[in-house]
Amino acid sequence: MLRVEHLSHVFRNGSEDTPVLRDINFTIHKGEIVALLGSSGSGKSTLLNLMAGLMKPTEGTILIAGQAIEKMSENKLAEFRRTNIGFIFQAYELISHMTVRENVELPLVFQGVKPSSRKERALSLLEKVGLKDKTEMFPSQLSGGQQQRVSIARSLITMPSIVFADEPTGNLDTKTENEIIDLLVELNQTLQLTFVIVTHEKEVADRTKRIIQLRDGYLIDQTVEMGGLATS
Amino acid sequence: MRISDYISIGWDQLKRRKVVTAMCTIGIAIGSAAIIVALSLGESAQQYAQEQVNSFLKIDEITIVNQADTKSQDNGSSDSDRGIITKQKLDIIAQLPHVKAVGTYKSLGNFGFSVDESKDGRLELTATNLESLEAFDHKFKQGGISEQENTVVLSYGALMGLMDQEAMEARDKQIRANPNDEAMWEQFQEMDKIVTPLYQKQLKLKIDVTQDLNNPKIVEIPLRVVGVLAKPSGVSDNQISWMKDAYISHALADQITDLMKAARPGTELPPELSAEFNKAVVKVDDTKNVESLDKTIKKLRLTPQNNLHQQDRLAEQFAIVRTVALGVGLFVLFIASISIVVAMTMSTYQRRRQIGIMKVLGANLAQIRNMFIVESALLGLVGGVFGILFSYWVVWGINALLMATEGGDQSILFISTWILGVGIFFAVLTGVLSGIYPAISASRTDALTAIKRD
Numbered sequence: 001m002l003r004v005e006h007l008s009h010v011f012r013n014g015s016e017d018t019p020v021l022r023d024i025n026f027t028i029h030k031g032e033i034v035a036l037l038g039s040s041g042s043g044k045s046t047l048l049n050l051m052a053g054l055m056k057p058t059e060g061t062i063l064i065a066g067q068a069i070e071k072m073s074e075n076k077l078a079e080f081r082r083t084n085i086g087f088i089f090q091a092y093e094l095i096s097h098m099t100v101r102e103n104v105e106l107p108l109v110f111q112g113v114k115p116s117s118r119k120e121r122a123l124s125l126l127e128k129v130g131l132k133d134k135t136e137m138f139p140s141q142l143s144g145g146q147q148q149r150v151s152i153a154r155s156l157i158t159m160p161s162i163v164f165a166d167e168p169t170g171n172l173d174t175k176t177e178n179e180i181i182d183l184l185v186e187l188n189q190t191l192q193l194t195f196v197i198v199t200h201e202k203e204v205a206d207r208t209k210r211i212i213q214l215r216d217g218y219l220i221d222q223t224v225e226m227g228g229l230a231t232s
Numbered sequence: 233m234r235i236s237d238y239i240s241i242g243w244d245q246l247k248r249r250k251v252v253t254a255m256c257t258i259g260i261a262i263g264s265a266a267i268i269v270a271l272s273l274g275e276s277a278q279q280y281a282q283e284q285v286n287s288f289l290k291i292d293e294i295t296i297v298n299q300a301d302t303k304s305q306d307n308g309s310s311d312s313d314r315g316i317i318t319k320q321k322l323d324i325i326a327q328l329p330h331v332k333a334v335g336t337y338k339s340l341g342n343f344g345f346s347v348d349e350s351k352d353g354r355l356e357l358t359a360t361n362l363e364s365l366e367a368f369d370h371k372f373k374q375g376g377i378s379e380q381e382n383t384v385v386l387s388y389g390a391l392m393g394l395m396d397q398e399a400m401e402a403r404d405k406q407i408r409a410n411p412n413d414e415a416m417w418e419q420f421q422e423m424d425k426i427v428t429p430l431y432q433k434q435l436k437l438k439i440d441v442t443q444d445l446n447n448p449k450i451v452e453i454p455l456r457v458v459g460v461l462a463k464p465s466g467v468s469d470n471q472i473s474w475m476k477d478a479y480i481s482h483a484l485a486d487q488i489t490d491l492m493k494a495a496r497p498g499t500e501l502p503p504e505l506s507a508e509f510n511k512a513v514v515k516v517d518d519t520k521n522v523e524s525l526d527k528t529i530k531k532l533r534l535t536p537q538n539n540l541h542q543q544d545r546l547a548e549q550f551a552i553v554r555t556v557a558l559g560v561g562l563f564v565l566f567i568a569s570i571s572i573v574v575a576m577t578m579s580t581y582q583r584r585r586q587i588g589i590m591k592v593l594g595a596n597l598a599q600i601r602n603m604f605i606v607e608s609a610l611l612g613l614v615g616g617v618f619g620i621l622f623s624y625w626v627v628w629g630i631n632a633l634l635m636a637t638e639g640g641d642q643s644i645l646f647i648s649t650w651i652l653g654v655g656i657f658f659a660v661l662t663g664v665l666s667g668i669y670p671a672i673s674a675s676r677t678d679a680l681t682a683i684k685r686d
Contacts, residue, residue: 054592054680075596082594093589093683097248109237110594154593 007060035205086155242607259568260615267561333367359485588682604671612663
């Protein structure tokens with residue numbers, strides 16, 4: 001599903017080079033739910049951005065569904081993201097003047113899907129994430145946990161190959177954090193979707209099937225957590 | 233991405249930013265209204281002037297002057313009928329394509345008349361084939377032509393300024409006493425516009441049959457007024473009061489000239505009175521056929537004249553007026569476009585985060601760019617619609633002002649449908665052109681930088 005080979009990345013600031021990722025190699029299989037764990041500055045967010053095609057790596061290859069995304073043009077990448085990648089943000093990143101349903105539908109707007117089909121799919125997903133009765137509300141009328149559920153529904157609307165979640169519980173209290181992770185785990189199991197969750201919290205990472213741990217730009221561990229996938 | 237989605241997203245943005253939208257709309261509305269009003273001014277002025285020119289210069293008519301009177305003084309040097317209007321030639325002309333009517337005219341001169349034994353007036357007597365009057369744009373206000381003998385059709389001006397002998401003498405006296413009194417002249421001008429109803433009345437036409445000032449012999453010919461012509465449009469009452477035309481049949485004109493001949497035996501009548509017609513006028517169905525018809529008439533050994541050159545001159549002048557007006561409108565729109573560029577660029581900056589999210593969700597460069605261009609085109613469209621409303625308001629105001637100052641009840645300024653189209657086109661074009669830079673700038677937004685939170 002996703003293969004990262006000899007991936008390195010360097011931030012250039014004038015004449016000074018700061019390496020943030022060094023020769024990273026791993027594979028994530030279809031239907032896996034994987035945590036990318038690391039403390040602040042470990043390079044996990046950079047790795048996520050590279051895998052999502054939002055940045056170009058200095059070296060190495062990222063293959064998603066057999067396609068090397070680092071070689072794609074910006075337009076090709078946009079098209080690739082549109083059909084293959086779902087994205088869940090830490091701060092939800094919903095568009096404030098659009099209703100919950102319209103936010104969820106948005107990726108399909110860029111695909112040119114007709115409004116009736118968009119609506120049908122959005123309502124079905126909102127029901128799955130438990131927001132059936134909030135479809136015509138605006139994001140500001142929802143709690144943080146509910147907004148993240150909207151963001152999750154939006155990431156799934158295009159039926160992507162892989163969903164990247166960047167600190168999806170970072171802005172939530174513990175109870176809501178557990179609910180969101182439960183939801184992601186449930187979606188992974190029921191829809192057989194591949195999830196990559198970036199987190200700095202060991203407790204969140206422990207809920208996944210596998211943890212890829214980074215420190216100072218190095219991949220230091222790829223533990224398969226046998227005790228993962230437990231629901232709270 | 234579907235067009236309806238571009239429009240829906242763009243419209244949503246316009247509604248959200250009401251103040252900015254309103255400011256930009258005002259700018260475009262003023263610009264497009266300026267173009268609409270300017271073009272309408274040009275077109276209305278051209279049409280108004282053409283109507284005026286047509287009514288005075290008669291561009292759709294060809295005048296053929298009868299040169300029979302000059303030939304008669306030519307000692308018969310040529311047996312040719314060159315320049316002479318004959319019945320046969322008129323019949324040929326009447327059958328030519330594009331000829332609406334042929335009118336023949338003989339000017340008999342200026343004569344006095346009295347009515348009801350009390351009021352006197354003067355008229356310019358012309359003999360014509362009366363049935364052609366309407367074809368030559370004369371509309372009857374009252375009555376029409378008649379089969380009866382001794383009838384006359386009067387122009388509206390001939391009803392004006394009639395007065396009794398006493399009033400006329402008093403007026404002469406006043407003029408002699410103080411010829412430079414402007415107030416007096418203004419008062420006389422108003423008196424000259426007073427209308428006396430003459431329809432169906434009997435006039436006594438006073439003709440000096442000897443045409444000799446030293447030995448005048450006045451013959452009174454009774455004429456019944458069977459028709460009164462309507463006021464010509466676009467001419468002030470002051471001017472109309474000077475237009476005292478009266479039309480009689482050629483048969484009646486022959487009787488009058490016979491009377492004149494009988495009153496001065498052994499003397500020839502002046503050539504203009506002895507000829508059957510002074511001139512013939514050909515009414516053409518369209519001004520564009522005047523030139524070709526003019527050439528055909530020349531082949532009949534006649535000397536036609538037309539006023540086409542006047543139309544060409546006017547067309548050149550109005551082309552200049554229209555170009556200047558359009559330039560002013562475009563300049564205003566250019567100024568308005570600056571406000572859109574500023575507003576849209578600001579909007580791009582304010583919406584960087586939203587653009588970043590859209591890019592992460594899969595929007596490509598073209599989609600982001602098109603979103604902004606459609607939004608600014610919608611802004612142009614809204615401005616254009618308001619511009620149309622605004623221009624109607626301005627045109628209504630100008631018409632009201634013209635009617636108040638010039639008199640009359642007919643609107644001079646009008647807005648043609650094609651001008652509305654031009655106004656909307658320029659408004660939308662301004663929107664689109666103004667949106668290009670902000671759209672490109674928006675599409676180049678780096679998604680990662682845009683969504684990054686400090």
